[in-house]
Amino acid sequence: MTPREILAHIREMEVRAVDLRFMDFPGLWKHITIPASALNETTFEEGLGFDGSSMRGWQSINESDMVVLPVPETVFLDPFTKDKTLTMLCNIQDPLTREDYTRDPRNVARKAVNYMKGSGICDDAYFGPKLEFFVFDSVRFDQNEHSGFYYLNSSEGAWNTGAEENPNLGHKIRYKEGYLPCPPADSGHDLRSEMMLTMSECGIRVESHHHEGATGGQGAIDLHYGPLVETADNVLKYKYIVKNVARRHGKSATFMPKPLFQDHGSGMHVHCSLWKGSKNLFAGSGYAGLSDLAMYAIGGLLKHGPALCALTNPTTNSYKRLVPGYDAPTRLAYSSRNRSAAIRIPVRSHLSQAKRIEFRCPDGSSNPYLTFSAMLMAMLDGVKNKIHPGQPMDRNIYDLGPEERSLLPGTPESLDEALKNLEQGHEFLLQGDVFTEDVIRTWIRFKRENEVEAMRVRPHPHEFALYYDL
Numbered sequence: 001m002t003p004r005e006i007l008a009h010i011r012e013m014e015v016r017a018v019d020l021r022f023m024d025f026p027g028l029w030k031h032i033t034i035p036a037s038a039l040n041e042t043t044f045e046e047g048l049g050f051d052g053s054s055m056r057g058w059q060s061i062n063e064s065d066m067v068v069l070p071v072p073e074t075v076f077l078d079p080f081t082k083d084k085t086l087t088m089l090c091n092i093q094d095p096l097t098r099e100d101y102t103r104d105p106r107n108v109a110r111k112a113v114n115y116m117k118g119s120g121i122c123d124d125a126y127f128g129p130k131l132e133f134f135v136f137d138s139v140r141f142d143q144n145e146h147s148g149f150y151y152l153n154s155s156e157g158a159w160n161t162g163a164e165e166n167p168n169l170g171h172k173i174r175y176k177e178g179y180l181p182c183p184p185a186d187s188g189h190d191l192r193s194e195m196m197l198t199m200s201e202c203g204i205r206v207e208s209h210h211h212e213g214a215t216g217g218q219g220a221i222d223l224h225y226g227p228l229v230e231t232a233d234n235v236l237k238y239k240y241i242v243k244n245v246a247r248r249h250g251k252s253a254t255f256m257p258k259p260l261f262q263d264h265g266s267g268m269h270v271h272c273s274l275w276k277g278s279k280n281l282f283a284g285s286g287y288a289g290l291s292d293l294a295m296y297a298i299g300g301l302l303k304h305g306p307a308l309c310a311l312t313n314p315t316t317n318s319y320k321r322l323v324p325g326y327d328a329p330t331r332l333a334y335s336s337r338n339r340s341a342a343i344r345i346p347v348r349s350h351l352s353q354a355k356r357i358e359f360r361c362p363d364g365s366s367n368p369y370l371t372f373s374a375m376l377m378a379m380l381d382g383v384k385n386k387i388h389p390g391q392p393m394d395r396n397i398y399d400l401g402p403e404e405r406s407l408l409p410g411t412p413e414s415l416d417e418a419l420k421n422l423e424q425g426h427e428f429l430l431q432g433d434v435f436t437e438d439v440i441r442t443w444i445r446f447k448r449e450n451e452v453e454a455m456r457v458r459p460h461p462h463e464f465a466l467y468y469d470l
Contacts, residue, residue, distance in 0.1 A: 001072050003044040006086070009075075010036050016083040020048065020068050021236075022090045023105050025057030025446065026314070027367030029236055032068060036086070044070055047093060057446045058103055066101065067093045074233055076202045080244045089233055102436050105369035109229045112373035115432030121293075121383050122274040122281055125376050128225030128356070129235055131364045132266035135188055135217040135246050135253045148461055152259060154216040156187045173215040175263050176326075186211045192219050195245045202241065204234045213327060214264040217251075225271060225356075228376060232368035235268075239364070255364030257313070258320035265321030265328060268364045271346070272375060273356040274383075283352035287392060288336040288345040294357065298334050298343055299389040300382020301359060301375065302409070304428055305332040305342060306421035309412050311374045312362035314447065316415045316455045321363060324398045329360045331408040333393035340397040342411065361411060374429060381428040416452045419444050 001009065010018070018039045021031045032048060052059035052066035059066060074089035092104035100107040116125055134154075141150035155165070161172050171184045183189050192209040199206050205224035212218040221242070223234060239255060246253035258265035273282045274297065284291025290298075301308070313322065321328050327339055334343035334357075344358045362371050381387070393408065400408075412418035423444055429435035 001075055003041045003072055006072055006075055006088075007039065007041070010039065010086060013077070013086075014084060015077075015086045017081070017085040019078060019081075019085050019087040020070055020090050021087060022068055022092055023236065023367065023369065024055045025103055025105065025367075025442070027105070027365070027370075029240060030055065031087075033085070044072065047090075049095065052092075052101075056450075057442050058101075065095050067095045069093055076237070079198050079201060079241070080248070089236075103439055103442060105367050106229065106232070108435060108439065109232055109369040109373045111432065111434045112376050113228050115434050116376060116380060118432070119380055119384070121380055122276050124275040125228050125372075125379075126225045126273050126275065126356075127228055127231045127372050127375075128223060128271035129231065129362075129368070130220055130222045130267075130269045130271070131235070131238060131255065132212050132218060132220045132268070133242055133253050133255050133364060134214070134259055134266060135191060135219065135251050136259075137217075137251055139252050139254070143458065148459065152216070156185065157216040159215075173211075175215050176213060178211055178215050178218055178264075179213040180210055188217055188219050191245065191249060191251070192221060195242050196221055198241050198245060199238060202237055204237055212264065212266070214260060216260055216263070218264065218266065225273075228372045229369075232372055235368040257315065257318045257363040257365055264326050266364055267321065267328060267360060268362045268366065268371075270359045270362055270372070270375065271356045272359065272372075272379070274379065280353055280355055282357065283355040288347075289352075289355055290345060290357075293383055294355070295388060296382045296386050297379035298357060298382070299387030300378040300380070300385075300428075301343060301357075302332045302334065302389050303382065303387050304378040304425065305361065305409070306412055306418065307425045307429075308374050308378055309361060310415070310418040310422035310443070310447070312359075312366050312371045313411075313418065314367070314415070315363075315365045316451055318363050318365060319412065319414050319418075322361070322411045322413075329397075329411060331393070331397050331405065331410050333397065333408050334389055335392045335394050338394055338396070341393055373434060377429050377431065377434060381431070414452075415447060419447055419452070 015036045017033050018036050019031050019033045021029050024030055047067040047069040051064050053064035068090040070088040070090050076087055078085040078087045092101040136152050136154050138153040156173050158172050158175050173185055196206050196209045207222040207224050209221040212220045243253045273280055282294035324330050329342040333341045335341040336345045337347050342361050426440050
């Protein structure tokens with residue numbers, strides 16, 4: 001829609017308010033709401049001001065003024081507001097230079113697309129994320145100088161088989177046995193259907209939804225593939241809808257990668273392919289029906305995997321998911337059908353138009369603009385430099401002996417390790433000025449100071465079980 005069409009739509013639909021949204025550096029949506037009558041064509045050119053120093057990882061207080069600029073083609077009606085509200089996503093600009101802000105994640109994604117098109121390798125990159133999440137009935141946590149705890153609860157949780165629920169109707173899901181059960185065991189079916197249908201109303205193409213592998217209300221809704229920036233926009237809508245539908249029903253949804261101990265965590269498995277015109281460049285006659293170009297793209301992802309994880313798995317909790325035995329990758333290998341490898345080639349993609357690879361490392365705590373951009377830059381680097389990934393690993397990696405497993409490069413075991421890898425090997429991200437040195441340095445500094453160090457200096461509840469009697 002054009003700005004003029006949006007203004008006409010506001011009048012026709014009797015919209016009362018306009019919500020302008022953008023994403024902060026780590027990956028949370030922010031918003032400014034104005035009366036619908038205050039929106040005019042000039043707003044799309046001049047934007048609205050806000051305090052950039054109050055955004056995590058952005059401006060200092062002496063350079064705080066920033067501008068949000070609405071993007072007309074992102075418009076949708078918010079399904080949760082009391083008064084009819086039209087929402088648009090925004091880009092961020094410097095008010096003096098009118099240049100796009102380098103630390104705006106959406107700007108990074110737009111630059112990645114421009115770099116891709118200028119490379120001559122391909123015209124389009126398509127991404128199809130599958131996000132997993134938990135819906136809990138109750139969540140409590142606290143951390144202070146003398147105590148720290150968390151407590152999660154779900155009516156379908158395996159730990160509630162003996163709970164007094166007046167009445168307890170059974171049908172709890174056992175640990176690691178939550179994949180695709182029917183109701184009544186799948187107690188979240190209607191909730192996920194409501195999420196799926198709400199997404200469709202907001203213009204998101206959804207392929208399916210289902211219960212995921214863990215107990216305690218884990219679900220997944222698969223998005224249809226699309227271009228990089230559009231798909232990242234849709235991930236933000238997706239998370240907003242999941243959280244608010246859950247809240248509407250008195251429940252709490254989280255994309256935290258590993259909220260439950262000794263059960264599956266929540267990932268964001270990303271299907272991707274590169275195209276030139278109407279041709280899928282990943283389709284070929286090689287291993288699993290892949291082209292040489294696809295193999296080089298895999299090679300780029302695997303080579304840069306340790307650095308990529310600092311962006312695709314950006315929390316300390318992310319690395320509690322990347323452990324053996326819980327359907328998450330721990331080794332940087334590729335394979336057809338093998339979910340223990342970091343990259344899987346789905347066998348259902350036997351048609352050339354459907355040929356793709358699935359990168360299984362990322363999780364939903366990541367910033368989708370940065371995640372998809374970094375993946376694209378790694379794939380393009382692999383193609384440019386013809387980085388071959390070596391032989392596939394078609395065996396269950398979890399069952400390999402220590403010696404065989406040690407021959408495969410592993411995913412980082414902590415956020416700190418991933419940040420060190422990013423610090424030492426981020427040149428591929430700087431090509432085309434997509435990620436700048438400032439963006440990389442700021443990301444590493446923010447994560448170390450606010451997350452790695454914050455976790456390092458605090459006692460953990462399990463330390464009391466280990467050490468209190470010493």
